[in-house]
């Protein structure tokens with residue numbers, strides 16, 4: 077059996093100690109695996125990813141990563157902090173907050189520089205990322221003046237430049253055109269083939285099949301209500317509908333009305 | 339009345355757009371020109387030295403000379419001179435004229451009268467010394483403002499921030515400045531979007547009480563958003579390995595031409611000192 081990277085055991089988390097966001101979550105992620113996290117709005121997907129990236133910590137329950145019990149304390153240790161940040165990369169849901177440098181280029185090299193990567197290696201990664209994501213022409217622009225899709229790509233690039241072992245992606249394809257979505261999925265698949273672990277939160281069921289083997293479904297009670305192979309989850313129409321993941325479509329063909337789900 | 343409101347709304351939006359464009363457009367900075375091609379560190383130093391020369395000199399022709407030099411630099415940097423004047427001539431020197439104006443009169447600067455007249459039954463006169471010091475003051479402000487605008491116009495703001503770091507301004511300070519700049523932009527976007535959103539939902543804001551309510555709610559919202567955003571941005575920095583002291587990469591390269599330019603400006607500066615001695 078492969079090594080497990082993240083272990084969550086009965087984890088509870090609430091914002092400001094009053095808005096519950098995770099209500100008893102159990103989860104185990106193996107090295108090199110592909111998982112998807114799906115669920116209706118506000119069910120705790122982003123919060124889960126933030127926890128896996130050690131940005132928030134459980135109020136109750138245990139969270140282990142790389143065989144260590146995670147807490148704010150352990151990340152105050154510089155050595156472990158660098159180890160962890162270099163291994164786990166997080167693409168935020170909102171690219172506006174993720175991109176904070178004056179130029180796209182500086183945003184992409186920010187991570188590697190902070191983590192002490194040598195300068196010529198930083199330049200190599202910058203060129204590599206720019207080529208993979210086809211954002212070479214944006215490098216000197218200000219990130220905040222890009223289109224949403226371009227921002228998203230830059231945000232992904234800024235994380236890929238860190239070359240992390242684990243990629244956490246929060247809605248990586250939201251608002252992207254079909255071709256760009258395709259490109260991003262191909263990149264993710266390639267990353268996984270290269271041995272990286274990918275965990276994606278998404279509403280886009282079309283991509284779930286391609287980027288995951290296991291799907292975690294969050295329910296309105298803010299915990300995981302189903303863990304199953306992606307094909308199984310995707311096949312269960314009633315279940316998906318119950319969790320706001322598909323909606324009934326009403327079509328009118330001539331005088332005939334017919335219903336089907338999307 | 340309704341028409342009037344509309345007009346004010348429209349012009350406020352126009353001002354916002356103009357503001358956004360004038361601060362955030364890097365159009366001039368990305369053109370090919372003399373100053374744009376200079377090493378930013380040397381360029382900043384040049385401008386700084388010229389500023390000092392303008393401040394130290396006490397001769398009107400000399401400062402006017404520096405101003406002329408500044409205009410020439412603007413010209414060879416493919417900046418439209420009318421555009422440049424628009425940016426520099428109107429506001430700031432205009433205000434400085436207000437400040438300098440009292441110095442013209444014998445009440446503040448006694449000396450040989452140039453012209454005398456009666457004001458509110460008082461005999462006042464413009465003195466030669468007064469005119470000279472007001473003139474110098476005005477010219478200095480004009481020249482300093484022009485030099486700074488020239489630097490800002492021909493340098494991308496991100497590069498400008500980096501230059502600050504070269505001159506040993508603490509990194510954290512530079513970083514915060516960069517973020518402020520970015521936020522101003524973001525907030526202007528938010529204001530614009532919110533305005534459009536309100537408009538599309540409520541049509542025209544007809545009653546002013548209702549308008550006030552919406553605006554008040556929005557300000558509170560903006561405040562909260564900025565707080566949330568700050569938290570999230572900080573998380574994003576932490577997530578990518580930030581640990582208190584940001585590290586950046588410098589890649590400036592100065593060539594022979596840059597050093598020559600610096601040499602020229604340094605001699606202007608020395609000339610200003612020497613000429614002061616000579617005048618005394």
Ligand SMILES: Nc1ncnc2c1ncn2[C@@H]1O[C@H](COP(=O)(O)OP(=O)(O)OP(=O)(O)O)[C@@H](O)[C@H]1O
Nearest residue numbers: 091095096097115116117118119120121122123124
């Ligand atoms: N910064 C915050 N402060 C307070 N409450 C928050 C904050 N962020 C999220 N929440 C709350 O925590 C819960 C879970 O939010 P989360 O962002 O994890 O949901 P999500 O599944 O990612 O939703 P979406 O699909 O809309 O992105 C929600 O009820 C939300 O209101």
Ligand SMILES: [Mg+2]
Nearest residue numbers: 121122169246
């Ligand atoms: Mg979310």
